[in-house]
Structures are given as structure tokens and as C-alpha cells.
Amino acid sequence: MDREEGKLTDYNSYKMQFKEKVLYTLICGAGIFVVAYIFYRSLIACVLLCPLALFYPRMKTTDIIIKRKSELNIQFKDMLYSLSSSLAAGKSVEMAFTDVRRDMSVIYPDDGTDIIKEIECILRRLEMNETIEGILFDFAQRSHLEDVENFVDVFHTCKRTGGNIIEVIKNTSNIISDKIEIKQEIDTLLAQRRLEQRILNAMPVGMVLILTVSAEDYIAPVFSHPAGRAAMTAALLLLALAFYISKKIIDIRV
Template identity: 40%
Template sequence: MMMWLLLLIAGGGSWLLLLYIERRKTTRTKQLIEPSLDHKASALVPFIDYNHYDLSSKEQAYAVLLLAVPAFVIGYIFYQNVMLSLAFSATGFLFPKIRRQQLIHKRKHMLYVQFKQALSCLSSSMTVGKSIETAFREAWEDLKLLYPDPACLIVVEFGLICRKVDNGEPIESALKHFADRSHLEDVQSFTDVFLTCKRAGGNLVEVMKRTATVITEKLEITQEISVMIAQKRFESRVLVIAPIAIVAVLAFSSPDYMEPLYKGSGILIMTVCLFLLGACYALTQKIMDIKV
């Protein structure tokens, strides 16, 4: 019993440690190369496809442990068998794919928020009569002041656009390349309208202001929804954790009472219960994933 308790405490402590490291971990965009002032150095800056994210070996191992450790603890609570718990913890190898999607979503949301600020800088420059190319360069300088981190996504992207323009590439082509890689609907819509206004003539300043307003409204609605469902999200996690805690308490306090569930058909019952808990958690996450 003491070994079982120590194993449970060690597993829970490892899980909490991994979660703490995750919160303190900086984004992988720190690995991007700082844009150089040399035009020829633009080739050194990688083009990011925001629908793809390659996990490093360290990140893959971290993602596996992030699920494997709590899965082992939960498996031991429900089965009290090391081999079955190890088999259950093997589900951690499925988590890197989920983790990759989480990082992609996080990076795209970060770019989306920064793009709204970039549009404000562009409209300010163009309001005073600056050309489009000059407005992009001044917006890049303003963004470097707003985001001192040289690995900031929007700073890197605007730096690439400015360098392409300096090297003789049309700004329409450079902006289109950025929009295609961003895979963000509002960025692509803005680019299409920008190209139309550039070719046929139009009020680019008004287009930028309108796009910035739409993005701001979407962000405000998303934030309001997040606040509204925060309590429900917490309740859903409690409802998933509560049965596990109850089983653990009963296993500690009344091992004879729980013994039939750890042998014979009891293992099947425990497996069904785990499956239902996992299905409930997945369903609640899907319900609360509200897209604006």
C-alpha cells in the first residue's frame, strides 16, 4: 500500500511539474533568425507555413510524457497492475499530434492579433499621404518598437515583405505570399481586397481601418465567449477528475471493497468506465470549442 501511495504521489508530482514547465516555456518562435539589415540576408530568414509545425525531438519527448505520466497514474488507480498501466500510458505516443495542432492554433492566433496592430500602423502611415511601400516600411519600424522581440511573427513577416520590395519584387506578390502562408481567412480577405484596390483604384486606408475593426470585434467576441465558458470549462474538468479521485480514495480506504473490480470481469468494467470518462471529456471540449 505504501509503494502504491508513493507511486501515485510521484506520478502526480511529475504531472504537475510538466504542466508548470509548459506554462513557463517560451514559444518556439524564439528560434527564428533576427532579420538582418542586409537585403541579401533575407534568404536566411525561414518562410513559415502557419499550418505546419515540426516538433523537435525534445518537444516530442515532452509531449509524450505530458500524457504518459498521468495516464500511467490513472491506469494504476483503475487496474492496480503495472503492466496494464504501462500499456495505458502508451497513449502518450498519440499526444504529439494533438500537441502539434495546439501549437499551430496558438501561433496562428498570435499572428492574427499582431496583424490587427500592423493594420493600424499601416493606416496611420497612409493617412498622412505616404506611398504603400513607404507605409509598409514605416509600419515595420513601428512594429519593432511595439514588439521588441526580434522573433515576433509579424515583425519577421513585415521584414520579409520590405526586403522583397527592396529587391524589386512587387508588394502585391510579397503580401500575397504572406497571406497564403498564414492560412488566416481575414488576412487572405484583406490581401484580395488590397490587390483589387491596387489594380482598380480604391480607398486603401478605409479598407485597412475596416479590416482592423472587424478583427478587433472578432477578438472581443472570442474573449467574451472565453470568459462566459471559463466556469463551465472548470466544471467539466472537475467532473472528469472526480470519478478518478473517488476510485483512488476507495482503493486506499477500502481495498477489500474494491478488490472485485481489479480481477476478472471487473477489469472490463474499469475499462468501460475509463472509455466513458475519456469520451465525456472529448465531448465537453468539442462543445466548448466555439469558433467566431
């Protein structure tokens, strides 16, 4: 089980390694340098704007967390399918997780997969005589996934009242599957819109570059006159705002 400073993984946080920070900062810095040079034609302006790349690793961390939680949700659904099969064969919940570990290793051969590490953690904690309810509750708290939290709440209630755990697990896995399918359909429909968003965001930069190459005398005052630089600054701010708004519009969560 992955541990950060002696603690179990909290999926709402991600500690980016130094190499990753440097890599993402350099990539973003290179992009900022190119765009700044196209809009200002000034190395001084490029150098002044490049430090903005230092904020990119934090933005990338948020994207990594969202992607990781989405993958964990899918892995959790697969785990429930396997767990349901083992319980239907007459095994207890505690014993069923041994079969789940074997089944999941076939679906996810990489031992570093989050759900594999979580199952191994569950098995170790069961060997230490911890209750399955407490272990799953801890997992739900760390995953910050609504589907996992809802399942654990219902699971805990079934264990206390003697409800049909097998049926609960089947229903939960079906609900998660339906949500994932809906999200995949939405992603398919939005794929073209995302491409259009990228093209529209890149078009102003491309237009400035084309004008610079094909009509250098016409656009030269923009790079040398204070009013032209102010206009370029306003254009960059509007482009950044348009990128932010368009990203929010197509960010549909199920």
C-alpha cells in the same frame, strides 16, 4: 524570417523539436501511468497503456498551431493600425512598411515574433523589386487566416481599380478587432465551463482513488476479477469519450 527547409513559414504546420516531443510524451506518459494504476492496480496494464502517450505530441501540435494562428491574427490587426497611420500621413504602401516595422518592434520587442519576421520578409522582398500585392498574397496563403485572405483580396482590388486603400485598411482592422473582442467575451463566459469540465473529468478518477484508500476491501474485486477489469476499461473509454465531446462543445470559434 523563419524558414523550414528553405521555405517560408506555413502557419498550418508546426515541426516539433525532438526535445519538445520527448517532454510532452513523458508528461502524458506519466499521466497515463497514474490513471492506469488507479483504475487497474497493475504495473503490466500501466506499461501496456503508456505507449498511447506517443500520440500526444501530434495532438499538442494541433493546439500549438491554433494558438499560433490566433496570436498572428491579433498581431496582424496591430500591423494594420500602424499601416493605416503611415498611409494617412501620405506615404506609399511600400514606404509605410518601414514605419510599421519600427512601430511593431515597440509593441512586440521580441524579434522572434511572427509578425515582426513577416514584416522583415516583406521589406526584403520589396528591396528585390517584388510587388506588394504578390508579397501579401503569399503571406495570406501561408497564414491560412480568413481575415488576412479577405484583406489581401480587397487590397489587390483597390490597387488595380484605384480604391481608397486607407479606408479599406481601417475597416479591415476594425472588423478584426470586433471579432477578437467577441472571441474574448466568449472565452470569458466559457472560462467557468472549462473549469467545470476539468473538474467533472477528474472526479471519476478521484472517486476511484478515494474508494481504493477508504474502502479497499470493498473495491478489491474490481482489480482482481476479469469482470471488474472489463468494467474499468469501459469506464476509461467513456471518460475519454466524455472528455472529447465536452472539449468540442466548448470549442467555439468566431
